[in-house]
Amino acid sequence: MLGNLKPQAPDKILALMGEFKADPRQGKIDLGVGVYKDADGRTPIMRAVRAAEQRMLEAETTKSYAGLAGEPEFHKAMAEMILGDLYKPGTTAALATVGGTGAIRQALELARLANPGLKVFVSNPTWPNHVSIMNFMGVPVVEYRYFDAETRGVDFEAMKADISAAKQGDVVLLHGCCHNPTGANLTLEQWAEVAAILEKTGATPLIDLAYQGFGDGLEQDAAGTRLIASRIPEVLIAASCSKNFGIYRERTGILLALCADAATKELAQGTMAFLNRQTYSFPPFHGARIVSTVLTTPELRADWMAELEAVRGGMLKLREQLAAELRSLSGSDRFGFVAEHRGMFSRLGATPEQVKQVKEEFGIYMVGDSRINIAGLNQTTIPILARAIIEAGV
DSSP: GGOOOOOOOOOOOHHHHHHHOOOOOOTTTESSSSSOOOOOOOOOHHHHHHHHHHHHHOOOOOOOOOOOOOOOOHHHHHHHHHHHHGGGGGGGGEEEEHHHHHHHHHHHHHHHHHHTTTTTEEEOOOOOOHHHHHHHTOOOEEEEEEEETTTTEOOOHHHHHHHHTTTTTOEEEEEEESSSTTOOOHHHHHHHHHHHHHHHOOHHHEEEOTTTSSSTTGGGGGHHHHHHHHSSSEEEEEOOOOTTTTTTOOOOOEEEOOOSSSSHHHHHHHHHHHHHHHHHHOOOHHHHHHHHHHSSSSSHHHHHHHHHHHHHHHHHHHHHHHHHHHHHSSSSSSTTHHHOSSSEEEEOOHHHHHHHHHHHHEEOOOTOOOOEEEGGGGHHHHHHHHHHHTTTOO
């Protein structure tokens, strides 16, 4: 039977990781993988996370199953962090998931159960796994224009025109902040216009909030999501704890379903728990308890927020340094967008041939669409990257 399987195309980013590891050159630079790294190339354990784990180990008395949908403490802590004063327990269903990717998958499963004829509107470009998951599920994907290759900003008029075609029962997938792969974000005024379109069409927003705290700040990065939540009666939010808590391998995420009334919330909550049971039964517990411990312990929360702010500030400095270096080498400000983008990623606008040249001549690895992970840089490697970009004719 298994001999009948068809080979699957490898994930391009994971394949790039393997290629980087196999490269014997000293001084090679990995800007492909979407993982936060410090100046020494490590993904450190945050101080508050380590302290929370120590507390957990001392207090834990069992490894038995926890809640099928996750623990209420985790639900509440995350919902309050994302929604602030807009969090309404009586109309918000919540589900602990296997990472933010699991939250996206369960959101799509939930939406498809609600509407078997579901279509999902997805930005062009978007995180490749979004489309890969939908294709695997057989969910029709409709691309909407998003990135302006000329300005390296948002092509907002085109975006509005395209998402206006969505209908009631369709889902519009939005990046809550720190757009992956471009780094180009909507302004709050633009979020308001998107909300007006959703109000008119009746389409359901699904917000992927994978990088809260990595852009303009913990509260600021949730502003667009909160604006949508304040105006649209049904909203799906898929959030990840991998980046802002640095717990990638714990696979901790959450799906929130904001509902119009309590009865719909109970229906959604039961369906979401059913989806967990059918997919992996009980969700992971350890990472969720780390997060709830950090968020509900004042001294740990304060330390976590301080370290998260330092991470965010460090990435902004790297952006500014890279933009300044490129300005100096090019004699122009055509790379000013690098400093304006937010989050871990920017799309440089290089062709696949230029990306290949940079890899072969300089040992600098970036995704084929020229997405770079800003967190993969440091003060030493920024001049190397800048020179490679200019010499490749980007």
